[in-house]
Amino acid sequence: MTKKSPPNKTAKTECLEQFKVDAGEQLTTNQGVVVDNTDNSLKVGNRGPSLREDFHFQEKLSHFDRERIPERVVHARGAGAHGYFQVYEPLTEYSKAEFLQNPSIQTPVFARFSTVAGSRGSGDSVRDVRGFAVKFYTQEGNYDLVGNNIPVFFIQDAIKFPDIVHSIKPEPDNEIPQASTAHPSFWDFISLVPESTHMIMWLLSDRTLPRSFSRMQGFGVHTYRLVNAEGKSRFVKFHWKPLLGVHSLVFDEAQKLAGKDPDFQRRDLWESIEKGNYPEFELGIQIIEEEDEHKFDFDILDSTKLIPEELVPVRAIGKMVLNRNPDNFFAETEQVAFQPSNVVPGIDFSDDPLLQGRLFSYHDTQLHRLGSPNFAHLPINRPICPFHNNQQDGRMQMEVKTSRVNYSPNALGGGQPAPSEIEGYVHYPERVEGHKIRERSQSFGEHFSQATLFWNSLSAVEKKHLVEAAYFELGKVEDQAVREKMVDRLNHVDQGLAKQVAMGIGVAAPAQPITQNHGQSSPALSQNAFAVKTAKGRKVAILAAEGVEAEQVTAIKQALAEAGAEGLIVSTFLGTIKSATGETLKVDQTFLTSASVMFDGVYVAGGTQSIATLKENGDAIHFINEAFRHCKAIAATGEGVELLKKSSITGVTLSERSLQDDQGVISAKTPSSLSAVADSFVEAIAQHRFWNRTIQQKVPA
Ligand code: HDD
Numbered sequence: 075m076t077k078k079s080p081p082n083k084t085a086k087t088e089c090l091e092q093f094k095v096d097a098g099e100q101l102t103t104n105q106g107v108v109v110d111n112t113d114n115s116l117k118v119g120n121r122g123p124s125l126r127e128d129f130h131f132q133e134k135l136s137h138f139d140r141e142r143i144p145e146r147v148v149h150a151r152g153a154g155a156h157g158y159f160q161v162y163e164p165l166t167e168y169s170k171a172e173f174l175q176n177p178s179i180q181t182p183v184f185a186r187f188s189t190v191a192g193s194r195g196s197g198d199s200v201r202d203v204r205g206f207a208v209k210f211y212t213q214e215g216n217y218d219l220v221g222n223n224i225p226v227f228f229i230q231d232a233i234k235f236p237d238i239v240h241s242i243k244p245e246p247d248n249e250i251p252q253a254s255t256a257h258p259s260f261w262d263f264i265s266l267v268p269e270s271t272h273m274i275m276w277l278l279s280d281r282t283l284p285r286s287f288s289r290m291q292g293f294g295v296h297t298y299r300l301v302n303a304e305g306k307s308r309f310v311k312f313h314w315k316p317l318l319g320v321h322s323l324v325f326d327e328a329q330k331l332a333g334k335d336p337d338f339q340r341r342d343l344w345e346s347i348e349k350g351n352y353p354e355f356e357l358g359i360q361i362i363e364e365e366d367e368h369k370f371d372f373d374i375l376d377s378t379k380l381i382p383e384e385l386v387p388v389r390a391i392g393k394m395v396l397n398r399n400p401d402n403f404f405a406e407t408e409q410v411a412f413q414p415s416n417v418v419p420g421i422d423f424s425d426d427p428l429l430q431g432r433l434f435s436y437h438d439t440q441l442h443r444l445g446s447p448n449f450a451h452l453p454i455n456r457p458i459c460p461f462h463n464n465q466q467d468g469r470m471q472m473e474v475k476t477s478r479v480n481y482s483p484n485a486l487g488g489g490q491p492a493p494s495e496i497e498g499y500v501h502y503p504e505r506v507e508g509h510k511i512r513e514r515s516q517s518f519g520e521h522f523s524q525a526t527l528f529w530n531s532l533s534a535v536e537k538k539h540l541v542e543a544a545y546f547e548l549g550k551v552e553d554q555a556v557r558e559k560m561v562d563r564l565n566h567v568d569q570g571l572a573k574q575v576a577m578g579i580g581v582a583a584p585a586q587p588i589t590q591n592h593g594q595s596s597p598a599l600s601q602n603a604f605a606v607k608t609a610k611g612r613k614v615a616i617l618a619a620e621g622v623e624a625e626q627v628t629a630i631k632q633a634l635a636e637a638g639a640e641g642l643i644v645s646t647f648l649g650t651i652k653s654a655t656g657e658t659l660k661v662d663q664t665f666l667t668s669a670s671v672m673f674d675g676v677y678v679a680g681g682t683q684s685i686a687t688l689k690e691n692g693d694a695i696h697f698i699n700e701a702f703r704h705c706k707a708i709a710a711t712g713e714g715v716e717l718l719k720k721s722s723i724t725g726v727t728l729s730e731r732s733l734q735d736d737q738g739v740i741s742a743k744t745p746s747s748l749s750a751v752a753d754s755f756v757e758a759i760a761q762h763r764f765w766n767r768t769i770q771q772k773v774p775a
Pocket of ligand 1: 146147148149152186187188204205206207220221222226227231232233235294295296377410411412428431432435436437439440
């Protein structure tokens with residue numbers, strides 16, 4: 075899909091535009107010398123040796139040789155988008171940050187979503203935590219909220235970060251596996267680090283298989299501070315909630331997608347924006363008064379804990395809309411440099427030891443990746459407000475400073491740049507005292523209660539998926555002792571869970587619980603709490619061949635379009651097909667270029683000849699079986715119902731006459747009202763999945 079022109083401009087768009095350069099008309103060297111032949115190097119005679127004086131060849135090759143910069147050590151694979159953030163009402167009571175005061179102001183943002191473990195070229199849909207990083211270009215400087223789609227983290231202290239990441243990444247001897255935690259060294263580490271228990275429950279859950287970036291939550295994870303103009307500080311946790319709801323893939327689908335369309339989520343983000351289906355997220359805050367810091371049965375500085383929404387409600391304070399794709403992936407998405415240390419007045423840090431370590435690590439990483447202390451000059455990283463200081467030299471300085479001084483204080487340069495006379499960023503004057511010790515607070519010592527809370531809060535199907543994920547992940551660990559240790563660990567969470575997992579991985583079931591399940595739950599931890607039912611942005615495959623009933627295809631396509639969804643015709647060959655009544659229909663995808671895993675639902679239109687062809691096509695049958703197995707909405711009208719009968723789908727009733735809707739399988743052999751079928755199908759797509767298809771496992775796919 076080609077890129078449309080950008081919508082209304084934000085201050086950042088204008089800032090970026092100064093740096094935009096189009097392809098130009100005439101090829102030149104970087105020195106501006108015109109080039110009239112870039113296909114042949116300079117040689118002595120047309121078969122002769124090449125000449126060293128070929129400066130065009132040298133420049134072209136040496137630039138190419140340096141075109142890659144080190145990929146991010148984690149979160150290497152990602153996709154980004156521009157947009158804006160707008161606060162709903164002034165947040166003056168809590169924060170003096172200017173961008174949180176005025177509901178009429180749109181603050182430009184750039185968001186980057188990512189996986190953690192895989193390299194830049196890995197698949198989008200793998201089971202992994204997703205990064206959720208947002209740079210706000212405020213008038214007071216850049217503010218970066220660098221979070222994940224999971225509200226807790228693996229470890230409590232940043233000094234363990236290299237260890238956890240080394241264990242997740244491919245094993246060092248053979249670089250296997252790519253983009254997966256399903257390997258012995260990861261589970262070896264986890265089995266020895268009890269503080270990771272809560273996080274691995276989330277890791278094994280459907281949260282790590284988001285349907286799209288626009289359908290996942292985001293979390294700041296750490297406790298931060300908000301500080302108002304009077305200097306009053308409160309603790310805060312940040313939440314992003316997607317307006318399309320929180321929805322996930324199923325694991326089999328995610329695995330297949332990694333081969334069928336490794337760019338699945340990147341493509342979805344790009345196409346949604348190009349079609350005007352802008353991803354939207356509400357920013358929410360949980361506020362904790364300073365005097366309440368110690369009122370919880372966990373430490374709010376411990377990043378392996380969340381604050382249940384039932385204890386502290388999340389207040390929605392504004393909305394982010396992502397409405398413009400980057401112009402250049404490398405210049406923007408690859409070079410964007412997020413740093414949790416980028417804050418503006420009114421937002422401050424807590425003493426969370428994980429956060430404190432991040433305040434060092436990201437800046438250090440940018441110096442390495444981008445290769446220069448001047449990385450803030452890059453268009454994507456430049457603040458939209460002016461910035462001046464005496465840090466003038468270093469690689470790739472983009473500005474030509476004209477003052478003769480680069481020190482402070484100075485008189486020769488009129489004392490400038492001078493420290494501001496109005497208040498700048500003032501760190502919250504928290505009072506601290508203590509001894510220098512390498513220790514962990516005892517208040518960080520309990521590791522299982524919230525893991526149990528999470529388990530108790532899941533729906534039956536979410537629990538089933540979690541157990542299956544454990545079978546897969548631990549099933550890839552050949553070391554029996556590690557598997558035993560993990561069952562023992564899960565027995566701290568819930569004995570029932572430990573027993574179920576033990577059964578699937580060849581470990582003896584624990585006879586006794588280690589800790590009694592406390593029985594508490596937090597409904598907001600289940601994805602069901604945010605399962606917005608809308609068909610907007612969904613994609614549907616319409617299976618068809620020559621002789622299809624065009625009227626049926628048109629009715630379904632129209633109903634989908636009205637709901638903000640899209641119906642694409644999938645057939646054997648690209649080009650066009652002729653309908654039963656002679657219309658020409660364009661084929662969008664073939665059975666070879668697509669698969670059911672790339673769609674949210676499948677529709678089979680009638681037409682005697684079309685269905686006779688599709689019945690002989692194993693790919694068409696597989697398409698239906700697979701969609702059924704993944705609990706997706708399926709519809710068929712007219713002779714289309716016969717194709718469903720030819721498939722292996724089972725346990726649902728198919729209609730011989732008028733409309734039948736059984737567990738999201740909608741059929742109408744004699745479709746008296748196409749619009750009623752279309753409405754039911756759109757409604758079914760909006761449900762996302764039909765988890766109650768209890769016997770879908772029997773269907774081969
Ligand atoms: Fe990190 C990248 C999120 C802990 C060190 N991290 C990175 C990105 C995200 C996160 C979303 C990608 C940003 C982008 O799109 O460019 N990281 C988190 C969260 C954490 C966390 C939510 C825990 C709450 N990270 C963490 C720790 C450390 C790092 C404890 C080191 C002490 N993270 C990095 C890094 C990266 C990074 C090595 C790699 C590339 C980069 O920073 O720019 O510095």
